[in-house]
Amino acid sequence: VHGDAAIAGQGIVYEVVQMAKLDGYKTNGTIHIVVNNQIGFTTNYLDARSSTYCTDVAKVTLSPVLHINADDTEAVVHAVLFALDFRMTFKRDVFIDLLGYRKYGHNEGDEPRFTQPKLYKAIAKHQNPRDIYAAKLIEEGIIDNNYVSKLESDYKSMLESELEDSRKEDKTVITPFMQEEWKDFKRADLSEIMIPIDTKYDKSKLTKIADVVSTLPKDKKFIRKIERLIESRKTMFNEDKLDWAMGEHLAYGTLLEEGFNIRISGQDVERGTFSHRHAVVKVEDSEEEIILHNNISDNQGKFNIFNSLLSEYGVVGFDYGYAMASPNTLTIWEAQFGDFSNGAQIMLDQYISAAEDKWKLQNGLVMLLPHGYEGQGAEHSSARMERYLQLCSKDNMFVADCTTPANLYHLLRRQMKANYRKPLIVFTPKSLLRHPKVVSTVDEFANGSFQMLIDDAQANVEQIKSLIFVTGKFYYDLLEERENLGRNDVALVRVEQLFPLPIEDIKALISKYNNTEEIVWAQEEPRNMGAYSYLLLHFEEARTWRAATRRPYSAPAAGSSTRSKRRHQQVIDYVFDKTKNNQR
Template identity: 70%
Template sequence: AMEFALDFRMQFQRDVFIDLLGYRKYGHNEGDEPRFTQPKLYKAISKHDNPRDLYAKRLLKEGVIEEGHTRALEQQFKDRLEENLEDSRKETLTEITAIMQDAWEGFNSAEEDKMMEPVDTTFDLDKLTEIAKVITQLPSNHKFLRKIAKLIEARKTMYFEDNKLDWAMGELLAYGTLLSEGYDVRMTGQDVERGTFSHRHAVVKVEESEEEIVLLNELPDVNANFYIYNSLLSEYGVVGFDYGYAMASPKTLTIWEAQFGDFSNGAQIMIDQYISAGEDKWKTQNGLVMLLPHGYEGQGAEHSSARMERYLQLCAKDNMFIADCTTPANFYHLLRRQMVVDYRKPLIVFTPKSLLRHPKVVSTKEELAQGSFQMVIDDPEAKPSKVTSLVFVSGKFYYDLLEKKEELQRDDVALVRVEQLFPLPVAEMEKALNKYKNAEDIVWAQEEPRNMGAYSHLLMHYEPSRTWRVCSRKMYAAPASGSSVRSKLRHMRVIESVFDKDNQDS
């Protein structure tokens, strides 16, 4: 019936509804006893012939087959199984054929040491400029909302005049460079076309007709496509589909973005059973990227934390990358690294919200063209001879500490950013420790509660951190306070504790 229905659908391009009636003869499994819960039903089932015998009796009655035909078929099948079993015993080595093997030709497996190698993600500056021209120019024959026209013009100014690229511009240029190199880019999630925080605007609409314009698909001489779709609030289904898409198309940068990072828990089954464990269980690689907006900005318990600690707890050996970037350039190189390497790993990125328009969160086009992904970013202003307090921090919280450091004029404090949380860049962190050897106070600072965030991960993966001072919110059951006033107060206490080692009332 299934084969017939499929043939019909392929031939006539029409759907087929199959009304299939089934039942469990042995309950949940062959070792189960279904009569414990449904004794009457399974008493009737035990007296009922199975479908094969019923069908054989009907065919025999109608004269389609002769007596003994089904027994002969059954014996042939058993003989074939026995023959295959004997042949398998002669094999000394079992070779597992990878799913979709042709699509994965040229890719290799990667252990942690390979994941930590530097990757060339540079891109020709002249070509980058050509991409920037296309994505900062709206079609002149259409009328767009004034806000959209102003935003696109601002992008042109930031690239061609100010040379201060914001987060969205860095992201879009990363996609443009990958498209120009022949990689498709696919992105799904709630409101991803404009971005939850109206920063991306990868799709712009004509004011009168609502025609959709995707500037990244206007790049000349490019044999790749940018696919972006607003998806429904069904994280489990969408993440599951995109995990499969990334498996079927390893040369596509496949991205799922949560509306807020907290919402990814709707896809927890996919995260636990596939994304974090798929390669270990089945030796199948997957390059799915998850962008999870994360940051404590007074928006309450359901819109603050992407539950960083859950992902970090799932990390082991070489199963995935986890990053918490602080600059557009580093995010740009992170996305490029994901595709130019000859292996695939899931990539979890805790992305910013308030930093999307932060005046200090900018990069130059030269940093995009000539730079690379930095697993650790040193304090550009700190002088080792003056530093007595070395603070390791990750993500958006760095800018909160930087603001306080500048306010207090504390040149004795160095703020070192850990941009990649897994695999943890221990060698780079130790370089910082050696550089600031006069530092007597070593700190791990995070805005999350102590039982959340990256602190426990750090303790597990880097033993020297157990002697460090930790500055964080106290332990809480909820990720954040529902009161914006209380949230701000807690946040300021953590910041103050970083700069005052005698103040640990955070």
Template identity: 75%
Template sequence: MDKFSFLNAAHTAYFADLYDQYLQYPDSVEPSWKAFFQGFDFGLETSNGHAVVEHPESGEPIEMSDSVLKEFRVVKLIDGYRTRGHLFTRTNPVRERRKYSPTLDIQNFDLAESDLETVFNAGGILGIGPATLRQIIKHLEKVYCDSIGIEYMYIRKPEQVKWIQDKLNINENQPAFSAEEKKHILKKLNEAVSFENFLHTKYVGQKRFSLEGGESLIPALDAIIEKAADLGVKDFVMGMAHRGRLSTLTNIFGKSAKDIFTEFDGKDYEQDVFDGDVKYHLGWTSCRKTDSGKEININIAPNPSHLETVGAVVQGITRGKQDRHYKSTDAVLPIIVHGDAAIAGQGIVYEIVQMAQLEGYTTGGTIHIVVNNQVGFTTNYLDGRSSTYCTDVAKVTLSPVLHVNADDAEAVVHAVLFALDWRMTFGRDVFIDLLGYRKYGHNEGDEPRFTQPKLYKAIASHQNPRDIYAEKLKSQGVIDDQYVQKLEDDYKAKLEENLEDSRKEEKTRVTPFMQDEWEGFEHVDENRMMEDVDTSIDIEVLNEVAETISRLPEDKKFLRKIKKLVELRHTMYFENNSLDWSMAELLAYGTLIKEGYYIRMSGQDVERGTFSHRHAVVKVEDSEEEIILLNQIKGASCDTKEGSSCDLKIYNSLLSEYGVVGFDYGYAMASPNCLTIWEAQFGDFSNGAQIMIDQYISAAEDKWKLQNGLVMFLPHGYEGQGAEHSSGRMERYLQLCAKDNMFVADVTTPANMFHLLRRQMKVNYRKPLIVFTPKSLLRHPKVISTREEFAEGTFKPLIDDAAANAEKVTSLVFCTGKFYYDLLERKEELGREDVALVRIEQLFPLPADQIAETIKKYRNAEDVVWAQEEPRNMGAYSHLLLHLEEAKTFRVCSRKFYGSPAAGSSVRFKKRHEKVIESVFDKNAEVTV
């Protein structure tokens, strides 16, 4: 029997369904059918509407009947709406959309007006059964071209596409809210509109970055939080820039309007140590009780003016909470609110999106909401991006995008609830493009008509979303004329009361953020930072950790080099008692784990280390199974909500600095009992994260009273590897140092590194720690310490020259880092007993008292030198001049002033390096290169 004999009207429902499947996933249909449909598509394009296909076995031509042919065309029409319907939606509230062609007119699918009343079985694939073409088009218009346009057909997983299509087909992408739900939406809209109106009249001309034109964000966020709590979400972490932030703080997060008014009045803060930040940068944490009685924790992270920076921090906070409190991504939900110009223009968005499904960074899906003003400051969207939509970055991870008319409040709420269901079902990102407008200029004091006169003429006469929605509810008989007025009057009266109370306050309070995570930690000054900290460890514990990290599982096969390396650890510790840098790191991590702390490390190639020294992760040769020996330490347990073993989590990162540093900073913010480390592949690679360093790492405690214990490892040292592989740019970090904002260290011994890392966790405060780590010193024969120095010592901010006789010393040389060993080698070659080499291990806070005492000790030294391998305008010299009075009299030995950190030529490098070393030991030698 001819397997194609049923290609007639009686079998077109099955036929249409199969063709629809082929259009979406060609490889999912049986091969002969795939060939058949390919032939049909080709024939349809080349034969003036007559499709002639070949039998896949006999090769005989088969001509389609007209009815079957039209079913094909209707399926094509349906596919057209699914794929391109979002281009023809009614989602722009204030101006015409851009025109796209071809349109979805039926003529473009070889269908005619005469076909509109014909019943097509293709309606079955939409869930409406056989239907006329007119009914099918009406259904498609409601689903794909009304107030919500959805992009999803690029998703490659059939079950996800089917889930979306089933959702759309069930409710025609139209919300069905009860009268009470509609009133609640109106209530939240009124809060958004009235709050902005109140600020506009009471604080004329002040910057507030109003939400006007996008007020439906407030009912949207409210709906997400209420529904998510019912689905089991316990914690919300949100990031957003300025626009709409004040309204969100008050109407979603419950921050008192009184506090916001006090901030508008510019009053100082209660704590003198706190500089504070502008009101639309501040964060907030609160416990909210939902309408269904659920208690949830909601956090909005503080943000700098570098708009999208906070997105990375939010992801890190979310992951920290997930890892340490819930062991599940479902319990903590990240929400990031973007601006349209920012999401399209800021590169960190791409970095964050690329993290979404990576093991070390995934948070189980983020809800991204774009408050789309259609303008960035004064730049039109046509000048702000090359992509069709500001959200096109979503396609990188095949995330669905919903474009929504911000004036249609019910559509907005419906879209965000759809997005929430998607995230909770699939654990993947989803994007909402909330298309509205910006009622005033960028900051309310700006004149937008200078650059968008036509747009702002339309905006000036446009109703706000609350009034639009109120009219709709009146027409439905849900409310009467007095309902909205009462809502507005009641809310305004509440704001007036808050305003009056704020005028009675002399100072404003510090904005709380994640105070629950930081209970028991203190804010300290530089005096406390300079105090000695007991970082010793019982030798038996140290022995146990050393034994654990120096034994591979005997039942698995490892590379010969790995076996030798791990055996060398055992020899190094138990036989030779000479421990190198990698042992310092691993023993620090292991002892902290044993004491109940967590460790997280990430960065490019950190598992083995860029210079192949760490090997925290070893792989089984034949299976690539990953073994982390530190996680086999016994007897370590940590206090979490569900209980767990302490461990090391270490991840090779994506090739990102900005996004990853932001993520790890956020992780450390949420996890003060976790030693969180980011390692740069080379020190100056942190340049790519400079915004994070400037806006958060160096300034957050001053701006937001936020502590953070993030550790940054920056490989630094001049070994002739050129400009980009020599300097960690320590001068930049040191320039950012002030009072008590962070630690900066450049240590030279394994024991000092061990105690430095342990000190980071053993104190009851947290400060960022910048460590300039070695490269060549990782295997230098003199860079060793004994296990006793590990067990009994403490961190030394300054290391004196133990071999020097103070009475004989006439030349006192201060230096830091790897350059010490270069100078030591020359001192020993020359037999110079008159030279003392003193290492400054901590550059900030600078051990000024110890330096002064050292100078006094070497009272016969006529020549006091600061020696550095970096050019004069780089390195630590300028820092010493600012923080050490005695430095003004030092003789400086360094390279000359250069724009580039180091020479690319190895010959030139050696020549310059040699000249600096010569000048240290001969004060008459001049550095001329």
């Protein structure tokens, strides 16, 4: 249901209309009903669009449009029945432009004569649709005046009766939305979502899944690069060094084997923006699509992955709805680059972060947002971590910034193994996808669990003078620098789950390193971005820590590669030497 001003002016309408025939998003036809009151709040329709009709977006898909006089009751009924028949027969969109008027001002309390005095003089004198239709039926001898009076009297009596019945109820019971689909899930508060969830998986079954995603059909020909890439999955499994892509593939494979469904959508997700996923491979000659994840077992869940249209708002909205309709599907939307999600900001503000608080609606949508400073400029570096963290409160979602394939694997499995659903925001890497140190063992997959905090396994507690807390890819930059400097007095602790923050675990680690002379928060983002301000708000002790960050900037990153490297190194230098304060 649209308003005339909205269908003409809101870009989301065009995005959704473009989905109408796409495999990943089509619904086999939508009936669009436009309540056309020829005005948008106070704006006349001549100022609200350039097109002749508010429904001209329908021309994109050559959909029929029925322009109906809303005063003609029988025409309205006929149009709706026709639209329904058309949709069911041809499985295509159809639009009904219901041309009427708004009897009173916006929200029925506004004064419309301020801005449309002539129009509202005409409306004040105009008969309402009920009276117009009644007069027509009386003129045709179908009903009489008593019939209309009785209808009105009966309707008012029914309303009064219902009102009296409602007053006898002490408590209103609201039927949960999509009750049947959500009957096995419960709402969870902060204490419950911090309880660890068992995500282990049998090693022998894991080996079989690794074999499936590492084996191409022998009767089909693929380009040599694809053959080598798929073969490398088996090699890394046998060598016990699994990379980021294998972390994903094994998470999906194990969940499918356990009966969960997987849906992944977004721009270029089939291959992956950075060519790491290759969930869909193409036969060289025919371009037939092969999805190895659909060969896991006879009783597995469904695996669907779709390259989306070049849209964020519409696609995130669709996937949010999909996750709501199917809580047993791991529904993932991946941004091409993390900051591109700002095109879907309305979905983030009004639904993803707030729907459970506003409407008691759970949702398990996962957002994968590539994030990291690698000299790619202001629009391809930051996923705007600070914006998501600002939206966090109580128990409304999870925010994670993983540094190992195994931790991503367990994080995705945790998302489905829980008996509740929360949105999950994951800041994912770019350069780490092929980093030689970003690997995990098979045992870490089979017998591990999601680690909200990862301690420094190399640190000698007695020697540590500087305790560094860091999140994400920046850890590996600091690790390399520590090795170069030979600094055995520095411990690097990774915060893998940013929200809810594992406060007790952090406090325990601080107590463990009891010889520490200073605690440092290190981030590659500018001081006014990243997780720093969030940390100050949610962990009071952090206010005494030394913060090593870029200087505050309005742009997330420098456009110059040289300047970006210099700023990055300045932060690293300050982490290890407090005299090199880059904020001055």
